[in-house]
Amino acid sequence: MTAASATAKSGVRKVEGAPLLQLEDVQMHFRIKGEGMLARRNVMVQAVDGVSLTLSPGETLGLVGESGCGKSTTARLITRLLEPTAGTIKYQGVDIAHMSERQLRPYRREIQLIFQDPYSSLNPRHTVGTIVGTALRTHDMVPKGGELKRVQELLELVGLNPEHYNRYPHEFSGGQRQRIGIARALAARPKIIVADEPVSALDVSIQAQVMNLLENLRKELGIAFVFIAHDLGVVRHFCDRVAVMYLGRVVEEAPRNALYEKPQHPYTQALLSAVPDIGVVRGVPPKNRIRLVGDVPSPVDPPSGCRFRTRCWKAQDICATQDPQLLEKAPDQTVACHFAEPPVESIVAEAV
């Protein structure tokens, strides 16, 4: 522990003045059995490969990218359900990347995860009261005898009937189950909530209600959020800053307005083109929108140089040989592209 660090009441050490959360060059390579020609060997899945992110108290950071880009792995690293293969994960200045389960105990309470799938993330044999109550007990959040009252307060806070504490998950709708997951996360009074695509498994009509709930909680309780989505439309009104991930890396990060108005990375531009009302606002006719073709390549054997080059309409020879670094291209806007520039009508049109 440094001289500047202190042990807070909760048992969490912190370094004064440090960001709430800081990931530096974090890597998660999974070792798996190879297939085909590589059947006898182990191969590495580069799920997350050198991600750096910063989160301030109360701030909301959006993490966006297609399926397979490493978003959930990043969520599981931040919440330390996974131990990274390299890099540092600092919470209030203290590196928790390689802490043991015992050392992690006080931090577990402060960083909570909301899962994508409200169906599989709740134990079907437990009542809502038990689910939320277990979170309270695990983190020692209520004195003996005060549990039911607090469970009911939490249910009310997330818009559920507090009298329904003895019902089972299957008695609730998808949106209500996600609210139970949110109540369980709030039980710990966290400083950070990592929400991994919390509305993508819900009906479109329900999505806005759950988003509104999260937005209100954020404002009322001052919790910082890492909000994960595969679609830039979903995080548009929710985030202060947005980081775009592609194949295990952050390719662009910017304050919300800069990212939506002047995206510089071709991948960000393509993701934005896929959001119907954003294209309309810009006056870009649907036929001129950039369409991403193909899938994200395998993280077992990512393309050389720029990982996006196999799907990029701007790719040149240099893109295959030189890995573009994440550089500041505008104030507070970092982009990893040799040809980064804000969109102009012609770029959008060229991709047709």
Ligand SMILES: Nc1ncnc2c1ncn2[C@@H]1O[C@H](COP(=O)(O)OP(=O)(O)O)[C@@H](O)[C@H]1O
């Ligand atoms: N435990 C694991 N073992 C092997 N590969 C994994 C594991 N978890 C994730 N992956 C792989 O890592 C890549 C990124 O996955 P994920 O983080 O779930 O992406 P996203 O959430 O953006 O869809 C995918 O190719 C996925 O198959």
Ligand code: SF4
């Ligand atoms: S570095 Fe090259 S391939 Fe990569 S995004 Fe930029 S232009 Fe496209």
Ligand SMILES: [Mg+2]
């Ligand atoms: Mg995911």
